[in-house]
Amino acid sequence: MKEIQSSKNTLIKETKKLQQKKYRQQTQSYLLEGFHLIQEAKAASVVLKEVFISQRGLNEWSEWIEANLADYYLVSDEVLKALASQPTPQGMIAVAEMPQEESLDFSGAWLLLDNVQDPGNVGTMIRTADAAGFSGVILGQGSADLYNPKTLRSTQGSLYHLSVQHGELAEIIPQFQQVGSPVLGTALDKEAKDYLAVEKMTDFALVMGNEGQGMSPELLALTDQNLYITIKGQAESLNVAIAAGILMFHLFK
């Protein structure tokens, strides 16, 4: 254990750069804020390069720290604040290593995100996919960064429970189809089908689109079937994470 008091410390200044996506990509590492996420990461054998803990955090989680961390930095509240994205950091921040992406296994149910831009939506959809029993989530181009603090927070740790990968959906959709898994898009067009008319399935991919524009026409053309949710009131649409939740829980057997 070493102590760091000042947010001007070189390691802290370097670590703070991970608040920017560019540095996360360069170093293939990211910040994890709060005990819950760090605990989930550790349980999933994610490599934690550094862990910064405040005195309050040390008092609160001493048993877990002793059992799980070979080393850590005891830091001032000022240092923790400098590293955190939220005004009141939760006593512990870690630098975690990004995983190497595994080769895709197409079995089970998958959620594919086409240009979903809000980090809260992406994180919540990963959490919901986990709860629905999905095998994984694939973030297509234009989707919010998985390692954005808000995305991570919204996942509530579910990113460590199922496969979360990045990919070019136009290439991935045909691969699902090749192994016999239907790919379901979401759209309001005339050829789309009410989701309630679709039988439950075990192996399939569901594609959700951008908050404003929906799925791109290019991807809609590649799917086996497009689905819609009938809206009864005067709302123009559903939030994309809500729509994904309704569809995932309805479709997966």
Added chain:
Amino acid sequence: MKEIQSSKNTLIKETKKLQQKKYRQQTQSYLLEGFHLIQEAKAASVVLKEVFISQRGLNEWSEWIEANLADYYLVSDEVLKALASQPTPQGMIAVAEMPQEESLDFSGAWLLLDNVQDPGNVGTMIRTADAAGFSGVILGQGSADLYNPKTLRSTQGSLYHLSVQHGELAEIIPQFQQVGSPVLGTALDKEAKDYLAVEKMTDFALVMGNEGQGMSPELLALTDQNLYITIKGQAESLNVAIAAGILMFHLFK
């Protein structure tokens, strides 16, 4: 039309106070940010006491402004920024009058929120209740303020499409039961029932609880039946707005 250039103008300084809940309650008025929400409010005959529009907003929505507003203030971008909760305000901000709460009509499906604290969750649930065809939403004690800018934004205008009221849920639940509408709680206890085992209904109330603690034990004891959603993966729980979406779309006939 009058012009206001400076954010130090007395009217602007007074209006800015509406960013605080205390002043919203004192004056029974609130700020509406952005053309979409203001348009929805106007369409629902909400009284707009003042409307502040930037030059850019004026150019963009001139037709609507002419057809809908008897008067307005042309303001500088600085003024708009001073009134807005978001860093890039959308060209138009209005002061709207809070409605008088109507007497409750218990017919149809209702969503009751017990201490749901996140404004985004509350707003999204109002939007989803609208889309699901619900008659209204009742915000119980401890729930996020309906007139918080984030709540309003998340509703996407749906607060003007269905009845949104405030009330003491411990008093309201028995009133639903008196008119023969079952009240369904949400809990993970042993007596709770899988939501998939419940028949679709037309008249009922669904209660959703706090993000961390769930529904209060007092209210759980008052309900006719409590429901749960089976979680298949390793997620500990669903986001409350997602759970509400799944339940509302499943339960309402």
